[in-house]
Amino acid sequence: MRAGALVHLGAFARVLSSMDRPVRVRFAPSPTGYFHVGGARTALFNRIVATQAGGTFVLRIEDTDTERNRDEWTQGILDALRWIGADWDEGPYFQSQRSALYAEAAERLHAMGSAYYCDCTAEIVAARTSTNRTPGYDGHCRDRRLGRGPGRALRFRTPDTGTTTVVDLVRGNPTFDNALIEDFVLVRGNDAAMFILANVVDDLDMGITHVIRGEEHLPNTPKALLLWEALGGGAPPLFAHVSVMVNEARQKLSKRRDKVALEDYRHEGYLRDAMRNYLMLLGWAPPDGREIVPWEDVLRDFRLEDVNASPAFFDVKKLAAFNGEYLRALDPDAFVEACAPWLIGPAAPWPLASFDPEAFRAMAPLVQTRVQVLGDVPAMVDFLFLDEPVIDQASWEKAMKDPGRSVLLDATHAYEDCAWQADVLKATLEAVGAAHGQKLGKAQAPVRVAVTGRSVGPPLFESLEVLGRSRTLARLQAAFSRA
RNA sequence: GGCCCGUUCGUCUAGUGGCCUAGGACACCACCCUCUCAAGGUGGCGGCACGGGUUCGAAUCCCGUACGGGCUGCCA
Numbered sequence: 001m002r003a004g005a006l007v008h009l010g011a012f013a014r015v016l017s018s019m020d021r022p023v024r025v026r027f028a029p030s031p032t033g034y035f036h037v038g039g040a041r042t043a044l045f046n047r048i049v050a051t052q053a054g055g056t057f058v059l060r061i062e063d064t065d066t067e068r069n070r071d072e073w074t075q076g077i078l079d080a081l082r083w084i085g086a087d088w089d090e091g092p093y094f095q096s097q098r099s100a101l102y103a104e105a106a107e108r109l110h111a112m113g114s115a116y117y118c119d120c121t122a123e124i125v126a127a128r129t130s131t132n133r134t135p136g137y138d139g140h141c142r143d144r145r146l147g148r149g150p151g152r153a154l155r156f157r158t159p160d161t162g163t164t165t166v167v168d169l170v171r172g173n174p175t176f177d178n179a180l181i182e183d184f185v186l187v188r189g190n191d192a193a194m195f196i197l198a199n200v201v202d203d204l205d206m207g208i209t210h211v212i213r214g215e216e217h218l219p220n221t222p223k224a225l226l227l228w229e230a231l232g233g234g235a236p237p238l239f240a241h242v243s244v245m246v247n248e249a250r251q252k253l254s255k256r257r258d259k260v261a262l263e264d265y266r267h268e269g270y271l272r273d274a275m276r277n278y279l280m281l282l283g284w285a286p287p288d289g290r291e292i293v294p295w296e297d298v299l300r301d302f303r304l305e306d307v308n309a310s311p312a313f314f315d316v317k318k319l320a321a322f323n324g325e326y327l328r329a330l331d332p333d334a335f336v337e338a339c340a341p342w343l344i345g346p347a348a349p350w351p352l353a354s355f356d357p358e359a360f361r362a363m364a365p366l367v368q369t370r371v372q373v374l375g376d377v378p379a380m381v382d383f384l385f386l387d388e389p390v391i392d393q394a395s396w397e398k399a400m401k402d403p404g405r406s407v408l409l410d411a412t413h414a415y416e417d418c419a420w421q422a423d424v425l426k427a428t429l430e431a432v433g434a435a436h437g438q439k440l441g442k443a444q445a446p447v448r449v450a451v452t453g454r455s456v457g458p459p460l461f462e463s464l465e466v467l468g469r470s471r472t473l474a475r476l477q478a479a480f481s482r483a
Numbered sequence: 484g485g486c487c488c489g490u491u492c493g494u495c496u497a498g499u500g501g502c503c504u505a506g507g508a509c510a511c512c513a514c515c516c517u518c519u520c521a522a523g524g525u526g527g528c529g530g531c532a533c534g535g536g537u538u539c540g541a542a543u544c545c546c547g548u549a550c551g552g553g554c555u556g557c558c559a
Contacts, residue, residue, distance in 0.1 A: 030559050065558055122557075136485095136555070153557050174487060181486095188557040195559050219487060219554040243489080243552090250551060278495095281508090285496055291508050308496080310489050311552060318495065318509045328522075369522040426518070433518095444518045456520040 023055030025210045027081075027088070028199065030062040031073035034261035035080035037314060038214060038245045038253055041279040043086035045212050045242060048302050050089065058206055059088035063096045064198050080262045084276055085295070093206075095198045102193035105201045105231060106154055106186055114230040115186055117146040118155045136182030154187040156227060164222040169240040169304045176222040184223055196220060200227045203237060212240040212304065215311075216252070240304045243283055243311045253314060260314075269342060269374025270319065274326040278319045282312040292325055324372040336364050339377050349378050350385040359384050362466045366458040380458055384467060389453030389475065396449050400483040403436045404446035408483065410435065411447055412476040420469050422461040429461075450479030 025046045029039055050057040059081070063069040074092075081087065095102075109115035118141035125137055137155070146152060159178040166174050186197045193201075203211065203224075218241045228236050244252040253260045265275060277293060284307050286293050330338060342348065344355055360381060367380045383389040400408075410432045418428050426440070433443025448460050451472060457463070464472050 028559090032559075062559065068558075118557090151557095155557095171488065176486075182555090185557050190557080192557085194557070199559090214553090215488070216553055217559090220559095222487095241488085246552075248494090252553070281495065283495085285507095287497095289497065289507055291495085308489095312496090313494055315494055315509070321509055324522090366521095370520065429518080440518045442518095448519065454519090458520085460518055 021207070021209050023050060023053035023209050024058060024207050025050050025055065025212060026058040026060050026203070026206060026208050027086070028060045028062045028202075028213070029077050030065065030068075031070060031077060032065070032068045033073060033255045034263055035077045036253065036255065036260045037262055037265070037279065038260070039077075040080065040084050040086065040262050040275075041245070041282060042213060042242060043081055044084065044276060044279060045240070045302075045304070045307075047086040048299060049210060049212060049304060051299060052302070055209075056089045057087075058093070058208070059091035060093045060202060060206070061091075061095065062195065062198065063094055064193055064195060066096070066192070069096075076263060080266075083266060083272055084262060084279075085272060093202070095193075095202065098198070098202065099193060101205060102187070102198050102201050103191070106193065106197065109156065109186065109230060110148075110154060112230075113157070115154050115156050116142055116144075116183075117148055117152040118183075118185075119146060119149075119152045137184070139183050142183065151189040153185045153189050155183040156186050156223070156230070158183055158223070158226060164225050166218070166221045166225065166239055166241075167236075168218075169238060170243075170307045171218070171241055171309050174218065178222075178226075181222055181226070186227075196223055196227065200224050200231065200233075204228065204231060204233045208237050210240065211237045212242065215241045215243050217241060240307070242307055243309055245282065245314045246311045248313065250311070250313070252311075258314075259316075265319075267375070269371075269376070270323050271326045271338070271374075274323040275319070277326075278322045282314070283308040283310075292322065320372040327371065327374070328369055330368070332361075332365050332368070335368050336361055339364070339367075339374055342374050342377050347378075349382050354385045354387075356385065359466050363458060363463070366462055370458060383452040383457075383463070388478075389451065391449070391453045392455065395453075395455035396483075399445040399449040399455060400479075403438060405480065405483045407432060407436055407438070407443050408446050408450060408476055408480045411443075412473060412480065415469065415473060415476070420465060422459075422465045425461040425464050446479070447476065451475045 027039075027043045027046045029035070029043075047057055049055070061074055061077070063074070078092065106115065110117070118137075120137070120140055125140075128138055128140065129136065139157075141155070142157060148154075158181045162178045163175050164178055164181075166176075168174060184196060185194050187193055202208075221239060221241070225236055247253055247258045251257075255261075262275070266272075273295065276295065277291075277298075280293075280298050280302070281291060284302065285291075286297065286301050327335065327338075339360070343360060344352060348355065363381055363384070367377055370380060371377055411429055414428045414432055415425070418424050429443055429447060430440045433440055436443065444460050445455060447464075448457065449455055451460075451467065452463065
């Protein structure tokens, strides 16, 4: 009977929320660590659904676990959400400031007999369940009519029969056997509300119509539905449980084990648009088969119903490729601007005073096609702003072998009085190389290493032009004496 | 163990019973271009987990198996 009723309510909710009720979604992170790329994707989904429906995106910080929460994490979440473009319309609400609401709901549930107090300790429960077939709490205190008291938890009395069905836009309608749902804790022995209570009370209070969250929440959704009904919530929200993101071992991305902080990627020089585009493609694909898609198109085409239910591997290589695409699509000025934090920030490998914006501007288009993340930019141009190039030893040894050193000497002389422009510098070195029976590809190597310290980098002659004659000659001479 | 979810190239995916000799992207390989490295261009490698059904016809529907994942807290 209950099953039928709930399925009916679910279908009812679908109609109701799509037609009569203004769409209200929520993103409800708990501040227990850096903001996760998985969370970013979920937040984006919420943002899109709200925008498409002309609805409201509510941000709620679920900080009921005072042991693990920290204010700095909250700030990090807020910053990250703004950065990725999952801005909220309402909130942030903090559950830590709403405990009166949860206490009131708990009292009501107790008064109506839907919940009871329990003084079983974890050890006692564990000892009993080991001999018991059904896992979890066995309902020992159900009818002991215990009153509220220190150390006593309030438990929800779950039905012994029937099933509960979750109406889920991405996973069909998973159905759970009520008899297998234990009498879960609503309020801890110290009077603090548990996640499930706070979550449902808030969703109810905030008029949430669509719950879009990670797959890991699916197993406790029937509990939420039961609670929702007991609290007289009426039509429950529609759910969408999106798959978790996994690492190469196909395990759920974990804050401890994997690199998951959105902030880290941001600091390495991933562009907001690239990250957002990549995240959207995990479990979803635009209708026309393109992969690099402007946000407006995502906003137009995205449908929760099209989201894949299977876990997706977070592939940094593909992310990097996307980032390269976005970087190259930037016009030169925008690229220069995007590079700024890595050039004049505290992380720059040269003293701020040595940085020459003009010189960088001249090199920028050459750098742009050669980096995948902005964090790689300084290494491309550091020879311009450092007194001495940072020499890569292996490249040095290879380049200075046999004719290398004499090429260096001849190049030094040839560069003393030629015109200082890229095409002339190129032709000049070409001639020097020819005198040694070397093609330009070979002959440029010792010069490149002498001047930039590396065997790879932006085009050499443009680099020399920007570096200038005197510094170039000084480095060629220094290299010659050192080799 | 129990409950739930999932399974198309190495990875992310397209595919909703005939258009599939399964398409694209990343990665990888080769070639072209080339002052190095990139970028760009061309081509290549490579997949429907398995077994039964249903059907004239199945990657697509059903059942089973295997494998993977999530949950199983007085965490969220």
